[in-house]
Amino acid sequence: xxxxxxxxxxxxxxxxxxxxxxxxxxxxxxxxxxxxxxxxxxxxxxxxxxxxxxxxxxxxxxxxxxxxxxxxxxxxxxxxxxxxxxxxxxxxxxxxxxxxxxxxxxxxxxxxxxxxxxxxxxxxxxxxxxxxxxxxxxxxxxxxxxxxxxxxxxxxxxxxxxxxxxxxxxxxxxxxxxxxxxxxxxxxxxxxxxxxxxxxxxxxxxxxxxxxxxxxxxxxxxxxxxxxxxxxxxxxxxxxxxxxxxxxxxx
Amino acid sequence: xxxxxxxxxxxxxxxxxxxxxxxxxxxxxxxxxxxxxxxxxxxxxxxxxxxxxxxxxxxxxxxxxxxxxxxxxxxxxxxxxxxxxxxxxxxxxxxxxxxxxxxxxxxxxxxxxxxxxxxxxxxxxxxxxxxxxxxxxxxxxxxxxxxxxxxxxxxxxxxxxxxxxxxxxxxxxxxxxxxxxxxxxxxxxxxxxxxxxxxxxxxxxxxxxxxxxxxxxxxxxxxxxxxxxxxxxxxxxxxxxxxxxxxxxxx
Numbered sequence: 001x002x003x004x005x006x007x008x009x010x011x012x013x014x015x016x017x018x019x020x021x022x023x024x025x026x027x028x029x030x031x032x033x034x035x036x037x038x039x040x041x042x043x044x045x046x047x048x049x050x051x052x053x054x055x056x057x058x059x060x061x062x063x064x065x066x067x068x069x070x071x072x073x074x075x076x077x078x079x080x081x082x083x084x085x086x087x088x089x090x091x092x093x094x095x096x097x098x099x100x101x102x103x104x105x106x107x108x109x110x111x112x113x114x115x116x117x118x119x120x121x122x123x124x125x126x127x128x129x130x131x132x133x134x135x136x137x138x139x140x141x142x143x144x145x146x147x148x149x150x151x152x153x154x155x156x157x158x159x160x161x162x163x164x165x166x167x168x169x170x171x172x173x174x175x176x177x178x179x180x181x182x183x184x185x186x187x188x189x190x191x192x193x194x195x196x197x198x199x200x201x202x203x204x205x206x207x208x209x210x211x212x213x214x215x216x217x218x219x220x221x222x223x224x225x226x227x228x229x230x231x232x233x234x235x236x237x238x239x240x241x242x243x244x245x246x247x248x249x250x251x
Numbered sequence: 252x253x254x255x256x257x258x259x260x261x262x263x264x265x266x267x268x269x270x271x272x273x274x275x276x277x278x279x280x281x282x283x284x285x286x287x288x289x290x291x292x293x294x295x296x297x298x299x300x301x302x303x304x305x306x307x308x309x310x311x312x313x314x315x316x317x318x319x320x321x322x323x324x325x326x327x328x329x330x331x332x333x334x335x336x337x338x339x340x341x342x343x344x345x346x347x348x349x350x351x352x353x354x355x356x357x358x359x360x361x362x363x364x365x366x367x368x369x370x371x372x373x374x375x376x377x378x379x380x381x382x383x384x385x386x387x388x389x390x391x392x393x394x395x396x397x398x399x400x401x402x403x404x405x406x407x408x409x410x411x412x413x414x415x416x417x418x419x420x421x422x423x424x425x426x427x428x429x430x431x432x433x434x435x436x437x438x439x440x441x442x443x444x445x446x447x448x449x450x451x452x453x454x455x456x457x458x459x460x461x462x463x464x465x466x467x468x469x470x471x472x473x474x475x476x477x478x479x480x481x482x483x484x485x486x487x488x489x490x491x492x493x494x495x496x497x498x499x500x501x502x
Binding site: 067068090108109110111112115117121122123125147149151154155157158159160161162163164165166167168169170171172173174175176177178180181183184185186188190191192193194195196197198199201202203204205206207208210211212213214215216219221222225226229230234237238239241242244245246248249 | 318319341359360361362363366368372373374376398400402405406408409410411412413414415416417418419420421422423424425426427428429431432434435436437439441442443444445446447448449450452453454455456457458459461462463464465466467470472473476477480481485488489490492493495496497499500
């Protein structure tokens, strides 16, 4: 049985706390959090502490706090030579204070408070300082997901940037589409099958090959009409830049 | 039984030809195409003509050619006062020559030659000059899809622009993510669950509410690191512009 302590109470921490409470090879022995009120209803209060010195013995400590707080929180841990990992996509493993054995446990998924996540398909990107710890961390990862990858800090940084494009920026495109619909009294529902189909296509075709639309066709007449239609300057800038980029990439 | 003639042999035309050949309320009586070789294996040669004067009698003629050819093809039709529709998202209904009764049959979906489309969930956006023809066109639409909308030319133009954002531009974000992965020896597979989850979220949360990531959090340290990492100037421009736009929209 692997004993785990989660440190943090934010979005990712809450999802981890929930999945590690499910019966299995892993036992969530404690959660440390400064703001314990955020954990109400997620874990029994007896398992939560806000006092560093009360932190329990465990095989793995998972620091899931904001990127900028990893260094400070890890330096305040009142023990040494234990396995301590963070969950950040953009921070190097070395951000963790070196008094402990360091690692990374990065779940590559978008977590919203309002939506449950099925961890079994979430890619978990792992890194540790030494091979022995890797096996422990891998055991933890495999207990919740079928998709576990060994990823070093450099690769993880590039994955994090790629994730911003395929998730954060994609969602912003959805937001713009939704805004254009509502400005023209059209239900955003009409666009949802298109959103679904576009996302599903990556499973069948490389995105470069799947590209369609006026930019790809260099259909300047339609592009001009679209730019005329867009009266929001920021949307027009985005339309212009992405059209240009599609033409360069596909040209 | 509704008799239909499809005019055209491109991407959308081919998908329509296939779906209208399925048994049901609709009979595809003929296809007119200049380039009949593209239709090999899709429809029996006896049903195809390349001669305008041989065009068959039907209840609805669907012109599915490139946007710029709609006007010319419709003016060449050797008959008048029949129901003639086009399938373009960006062309007004009036692009069709006025000697016939005009309409639009716009399937709002992304069509690739290499991927079959399930029409039953494809939104069909309909418009006609007169109400009687609308009922005929609606009957045709409902025979293949459960998702039929009355959309005028102004609304359709805005839908088409919105579709470019949520599909063409989204796919380009996938292409950039895929490129960053391959440049760093990481499998694009790792990003696919994230792509799926991001797309599925629109069914549960409005995109504005679903927004996550460094731009939304105004996490300038991470944004800076990402910009440092991106050595492709075009990707950096896109990162900057979309980050700014997310901050304006969510601010």
